Structure formats: C-alpha cells, structure tokens
Amino acid sequence: MHPLLKKDKEELSEILAHSLELAQAFLTTLTDRNVAITPHSNSNLNLPEEGLGAKEALQLFMKRYGRGLSASSGARYFGFVTGGATPAALAADWLTSTFDQNATGYGDSVAPLVELEALALLRELFDLPATFSGAFVTGATMSNFTGLALARQWVGKALGYDIAAEGLKKPIKIFAGTAHSSSYKALAMLGMGRNSLEAIPCLSGREAIDVKALTEKLKSQKSPSIVIANAGTVNTVDYDDIAAIAELKTRYPFWLHVDAAFGGFAALSDKTVHLVKGWNQADSITIDAHKWLNVPYDSAMIFTQHENLQVEVFQNAATYLGHPGSEPNFVHRTPENSRRFRALAAWMTLQAYGKAGYQEMVERACDLAKNIGERIKNSDHFTLLAPVSMNGVCFTLVPEATETNINRYLQHLKEDGRVFLTPTTIFGKPAIRISITNWQTTKADIELAWSAMQTAYQRSFS
Numbered sequence: 001m002h003p004l005l006k007k008d009k010e011e012l013s014e015i016l017a018h019s020l021e022l023a024q025a026f027l028t029t030l031t032d033r034n035v036a037i038t039p040h041s042n043s044n045l046n047l048p049e050e051g052l053g054a055k056e057a058l059q060l061f062m063k064r065y066g067r068g069l070s071a072s073s074g075a076r077y078f079g080f081v082t083g084g085a086t087p088a089a090l091a092a093d094w095l096t097s098t099f100d101q102n103a104t105g106y107g108d109s110v111a112p113l114v115e116l117e118a119l120a121l122l123r124e125l126f127d128l129p130a131t132f133s134g135a136f137v138t139g140a141t142m143s144n145f146t147g148l149a150l151a152r153q154w155v156g157k158a159l160g161y162d163i164a165a166e167g168l169k170k171p172i173k174i175f176a177g178t179a180h181s182s183s184y185k186a187l188a189m190l191g192m193g194r195n196s197l198e199a200i201p202c203l204s205g206r207e208a209i210d211v212k213a214l215t216e217k218l219k220s221q222k223s224p225s226i227v228i229a230n231a232g233t234v235n236t237v238d239y240d241d242i243a244a245i246a247e248l249k250t251r252y253p254f255w256l257h258v259d260a261a262f263g264g265f266a267a268l269s270d271k272t273v274h275l276v277k278g279w280n281q282a283d284s285i286t287i288d289a290h291k292w293l294n295v296p297y298d299s300a301m302i303f304t305q306h307e308n309l310q311v312e313v314f315q316n317a318a319t320y321l322g323h324p325g326s327e328p329n330f331v332h333r334t335p336e337n338s339r340r341f342r343a344l345a346a347w348m349t350l351q352a353y354g355k356a357g358y359q360e361m362v363e364r365a366c367d368l369a370k371n372i373g374e375r376i377k378n379s380d381h382f383t384l385l386a387p388v389s390m391n392g393v394c395f396t397l398v399p400e401a402t403e404t405n406i407n408r409y410l411q412h413l414k415e416d417g418r419v420f421l422t423p424t425t426i427f428g429k430p431a432i433r434i435s436i437t438n439w440q441t442t443k444a445d446i447e448l449a450w451s452a453m454q455t456a457y458q459r460s461f462s
C-alpha cells in the first residue's frame with residue numbers, strides 16, 4: 001500500500017472528525033453566506049506527483065474554493081426548484097457514502113430491500129396505489145427519461161414490435177401542454193427526437209393544457225401516442241386537469257406520463273390534493289426527491305404501473321448480474337447498472353418526520369409563497385403574472401420588464417446575497433420566478449428576502 005494511503009487509513013477517524021468540523025462550520029454559517037455567488041476561476045492545479053493526504057487535500061479545497069460555495073441548501077435560495085437536506089437526510093447521505101452499498105440487487109446487501117421499503121413509504125406519502133412499482137434514479141430528468149422509455153416500449157408493443165430489441169421503426173407522437181425542458185432532452189436521448197413532442201394549446205392565460213384541444217388531437221391519431229401531463233409547471237406551478245386527461249384513456253390509446261417533479265407534493269395537503277386528482281391512473285409518474293423531499297442531490301423516483309415493461313427496456317442480460325425477473329433487482333429496472341444507495345436518505349427522512357412533518361413543510365412553503373405574492377400584488381415595483389399556486393410566484397418588474405432590466409435587477413439581488421431568484425419568460429414576457437422548496441424557510445426569511453428585493457430595485461433603477 002502506498003504510504004499516504006496507509007497513513008490515511010490509520011488516521012481515518014481524525015480525517016472524518018476534521019470533515020465534521022468543516023461541515024459544522026459550513027452549516028452554522030449558512031445563513032450569513034451569500035445565497036448565490038458568481039464564481040471566479042483560479043488557474044488549474046496540476047495533478048501532484050506525490051499526493052497530499054486527505055487532511056491536506058481537504059484544507060487545500062477549502063482554501064481554494066470554500067468562499068465560492070453558495071448557500072444554495074439554505075432557506076432563501078428561491079431559484080430554480082431547489083430543496084435542501086433535512087438533518088435526517090443529510091445524516092443518511094453521509095452514511096450512504098460510508099456504507100457504499102451497490103443498490104442493484106442480487107443478494108449481497110439489504111440496500112435493495114430498503115429501496116423497496118422507501119418506495120412503499122413514498123407511495124403512502126403520495127397516496128398512490130400499490131399497483132405502482134418504483135425505482136430511484138438520479139433526478140427528474142432521468143425519471144422522465146425512464147417513464148418515456150417505458151412509454152416508447154408500450155407504443156411499440158401496441159404496434160406489434162419490441163422497440164427495446166429492434167429499435168424505433170417509425171416516429172411516435174408525444175403531446176403536452178407545457179412540457180418541462182427535460183422531457184425534450186429525454187426524447188432526444190431516447191431517439192424519439194425533440195421534434196416529436198407537439199405542444200397542444202393551453203387554456204387562456206394558463207400553462208395548463210386545453211383538454212378539448214388534446215381530445216381533438218387524439219381523435220385524429222392513427223397510432224397509439226404518449227401524453228405528458230404536468231403536475232406543477234416551473235413558471236406558474238400550473239396543473240393540467242389530470243383526471244380529465246386520464247378519462248380520455250378509455251377512448252384513445254395513449255400512455256399517460258405525469259411530470260410531478262415537485263408538484264406531486266400537492267397530494268400531501270387537503271388544501272391542494274385536488275390538483276393531482278386522477279394521477280393514480282397514470283402509466284408513469286416522475287417525482288423528484290432532491291426538490292421538496294429535501295434530500296441531497298441526486299435523487300428522484302419513477303413510479304409505473306408497468307413493471308414488466310421496465311424489465312423489457314432496462315434488463316441487463318449477463319449471468320453474473322442475476323435473472324431479470326428476480327426480485328428485487330434494480331439493475332434490470334433502471335438506466336444505471338451500479339447504483340448509489342440513494343434510497344437511504346429518503347427512507348431516513350420519511351421515518352424521521354413522517355407524514356405530518358412533510359405536510360407541515362409543504363403547507364408552510366405554500367403559505368410563504370402566498371405571503372410574498374400578496375406583497376408583490378400590492379407593490380409599485382412589481383406585478384404578479386399569475387395567481388400564486390403552491391410554492392411558486394411568477395412576477396415581473398414595473399414599469400419596464402425588459403430582459404436587460406430583469407438581468408440588471410437579478411444581478412443586484414445576487415450581489416446583495418440575501419436571496420436568489422431566477423429569470424424566465426412567461427406568456428412571451430420576461431419574468432422572474434420564486435420557488436420556495438427548502439425545509440428551513442420561515443416568515444423571517446420572507447422578511448429578509450422582501451427587504452433585499454426592495455434594496456435591489458432601488459440600486460437598479462434609481
């Protein structure tokens with residue numbers, strides 16, 4: 001063994017204690033850290049001929065890059081749709097690396113069984129029937145990829161051929177109102193092509209699909225198709241009428257995939273559960289874990305009522321990897337072969353906080369989004385562009401909402417450092433979005449964020 005490896009092995013406890021100190025220092029100063037930063041690149045380091053050992057390497061990293069770490073896991077990172085990590089999820093994630101299990105299956109570890117249990121807990125959390133099997137993947141993009149891969153296989157079978165075995169022989173049509181960009185990416189990766197997704201008109205002033213227009217489109221189809229329904233769009237957190245879309249399955253042949261990356265959490269509250277009505281009739285559902293479940297990156301779930309197709313598409317035939325039909329064997333059900341034991345963080349956080357903990361988290365975020373939405377509505381500086389839905393607020397600047405003004409404003413906001421928001425375009429207008437998804441966000445954070453939003457406005461336009 002190389003002397004440095006030998007030394008680090010002997011000093012492992014010290015190295016871990018040092019990492020704990022660094023982690024604590026980071027977490028205890030999270031609220032004072034700039035929520036987002038603009039990184040400056042250093043000149044590249046060369047690969048050392050002789051290594052430094054773990055402690056020196058940790059110190060070097062913190063010296064070179066520590067100041068460039070943002071508080072993206074903190075309470076006022078309202079950009080994109082970003083959760084943090086609950087204490088239980090964080091602890092579990094550390095242990096995931098410590099245990100370093102390969103969560104594929106085939107009888108060498110309990111990890112796949114924990115994954116199955118975590119998926120069953122999640123089904124309960126979202127009140128999905130046991131007909132849904134599931135699997136963890138790296139994020140909602142891969143979950144959409146997996147769901148659409150199953151959809152592709154289903155369409156092929158309906159046409160009498162096996163796409164997983166023979167490849168795509170003719171184009172497949174996909175319909176959606178406002179598909180998330182990751183679905184286009186998934187279609188590109190799946191060989192169906194970005195252009196195979198046809199946008200169906202939405203209801204006036206909404207991001208939700210016009211079900212009548214979809215019905216007409218489905219009526220005109222000669223082949224089975226795929227419909228992607230939204231449960232929570234990124235800009236206005238709008239929901240398609242999933243129940244009405246699901247009802248169309250009795251008349252037209254299509255696979256229903258629901259992208260509920262974060263919007264699926266509407267199922268947790270009596271106040272919002274109606275938004276996902278009918279999703280239990282979907283063929284596949286995407287739900288992210290590193291968003292509102294607040295586990296560390298990278299984690300999401302795919303749920304499907306067609307486990308047989310999962311095996312047809314993702315089987316990885318090699319004697320040493322076990323039989324595709326064997327249970328549980330995720331190597332034959334997901335895009336990856338070797339897999340991180342990412343289910344542990346989800347399992348731990350669900351055990352730690354239960355249904356009530358998550359319901360409180362979701363309802364608090366929705367209340368806080370409403371609070372900031374009210375302030376925007378009553379402000380001379382901003383105008384709301386859509387009613388506040390769930391945890392999302394979409395607004396723009398007054399009087400002149402040009403892209404240049406928005407970028408200038410967001411740059412000032414970023415330099416202020418108390419809150420981070422991201423730009424978008426909605427209904428053809430440059431806009432700004434707020435997404436409150438972190439478990440720690442409270443009313444006090446909204447006060448701070450609001451104060452920062454006023455200051456940035458003054459700096460930008462006076």
Ligand SMILES: Cc1ncc(COP(=O)(O)O)c(C=O)c1O
Pocket residue numbers: 080081138139140141142144180182232233234259260261262288300
């Ligand atoms: C509705 C929706 N789908 C898919 C994604 C992609 O998620 P990920 O970044 O986890 O791949 C997002 C991310 O914001 C989303 O909001």
